[in-house]
Amino acid sequence: MGQVLTALRHAIRFAFGGDLSNHLFANLPVPTSDLTGRTFIITGSNTGIGFAAAVHLARLNPARLVLGVRDLKKGEAAKARIIAETRFSSVIDVWDLDMADFGSVKRFAERAGTLERLDGALLNAGMNGTTWQTTRDGWERTLQVNALSQGLLGILLLPLLHATATRPDASPHLTFTGSAGRGRQASPILTKKLRRSHRFDSVVEPGFCVSELMREHNFNGFVTFVHSRIGWSSAKGSLNLLYAALKPTPPGAYVSACKIRQPESWTSNKEGLELQKRVWNEMVEIWCCVAPEVAAIVQI
Template sequence: MSLWDRINSRLTFQSGIGFMYRQLFMHPPPIAAEVTLEGQTAIITGSNTGLGFEAGRQLLQLDLSRLILAVRSQTKGDVAAEALRKEFLRAEIEVWILDMEDPESVAAFARRCQTLGRIDIVVLNAGVQNKDYAVSPKTGNEQTFQVNYLSTIMLAVLLLPILRAKSGSAGRPARLTIVTSTTAYFAHFDNQRPILPQFDEKYDVTKCYPVLMYSKRGDDLEKKILSETRQMLESMNVSHTQMHGF
């Protein structure tokens, strides 16, 4: 990566100017007019509000046939589902309970997905952003780390073989998307120590450079994180077979 590429990366992703640039000039390409999701099933986590709700709405605008709102609150999920049902009368819209702080709930949700006849789209959008340090009582991990990373990776790992088995269209694989945030660029850790336990610690974060991931040190860091993640998933009863390919 050239010096200019590094400077451009930092300006684009790690500064206030970069934030404004992304808002004003970075847009997804338009969807072709002939695209239709008729007959397809989508699952979106954290979908009773915000980006998750809007993602569901836009999929339904493309004639999605079945939408599963995976949320922690039945009441809030029902309110969101009813709003979408009024707008999209022909779609089947369901609310499934998923508590991303609870590994047992994540595993139960994945097992329930096995009952579906087909799955075409999964958007793992659920996440939290806390101002203050908070611990998930069911795991003892820092809440943001548990929800945004560990449970999200766990759910992705558990869903991948299900998606392979239940892809609805011949020759067209199911799609799994994980929503992330620019705040990922503002992490700081000591790569001489185990990485994941550091997310449970209280400290002020400082900026690190995402271009790190293009370096030898970044390769080593990625391997270390993957190894530690596998160990943590094992402690959450995810088997070696389920983690095959991860």
């Protein structure tokens, strides 16, 4: 019964928020850019929206794609599928990345630092858990994966993005997938704080998609039916990620349905601004304990 009420609540939110018709009839543009010579990182890229985004990018002829995945075997399988579907002939790297482990995030960022350039980082890895679990770092799993590690990785990639921006042919982007689900609410805070001195960041709302994000939920037949009927495919939802990563969006943009939208009201009211300041300061303190170089990066 609880699952039915949850589904109805989301449906009512769409209907009374004026989003349902936009969601059902949205016509999202497929990117056609020529990405010759460019390098992109996509996290959470062995399945769902991340995988679909990697497929779209591969069709645009970049020089290199880096797939950040928790399971290397599944990552290699995703790489093979991308090549089979797109006949991509350039470099696809599969790198280990466990967002529930700060050490793994740091190692991934250090490895990324060896790249010659980084034109786009699509930080999409996330989860929607159903039970309380803590990570080896002592944090609640969803909070660390969706907020703390996502922010840490984005900040550690900023020096490479800045270096790439000095190239005459480059316009790098850092995008955070910021679904409305638990733990993703930190993404608007990240972009609002970073946009003051870093020109690259945006938050992407991929839409209500049929993907493996909800795989830990044991939904009943009715909820599954509703989900399958009104949810976008991962391929369609990923077009939002591509829009944010390839279009000249302003710093801190909130992208939904391939348009720049106004974020939720809490991001700009008095209480929200106070909350953002407190959360940002606490996250920076946590990150600096894990990676002391964060202190200098956020001051750039």
